[in-house]
Amino acid sequence: MLPVSMQPRALIMSSDEADWASEICDCCHDAKQCCCLFWCCPCFACKTTKEFGQCVCLPLLxxxxxxxxxxxxxxxxxxxxxxxxxSLCRDCLCATFCPACVWSQISTEMKDKMIPTMLSDIIQY
Incomplete structure (x- = not known):
């Protein structure tokens, strides 16, 4: 059994909605992510989809x-x-006209919502 080093934060539903952690055109703020998106957006999309818990090949459609x-x-x-x-309309427009920016935004949002878990406190028997 492999230890888990990162776990997602609990989803807290409230009446107040938040904004995205990054704007739609902020894809160049992370150089590594920007290069991966530029050279192989489908690979980046598959990796992000897998991290989101969906089928890794889904973005290839x-x-x-x-x-x-x-x-x-x-x-x-x-x-x-x-x-x-x-809104669904904005999601459609962003996905149609700048899919690489959308995948960058999704990846940044998921990274922002993840918190590290300290495994040193777990006692193994």
């Missing part, structure tokens, strides 16, 4: 189409999971 239903639905799902304000 978007590769050959103008409209990107998987990118849009993943952004919508992240928005609902973390209580972020927005």
């Amino acid at each position: 978007d590769v050959f189409s103008c409209f990107r239903p998987i990118t849009m639905s993943t952004r919508t799902s992240v928005r609902h999971r973390y209580g972020i304000r927005g």
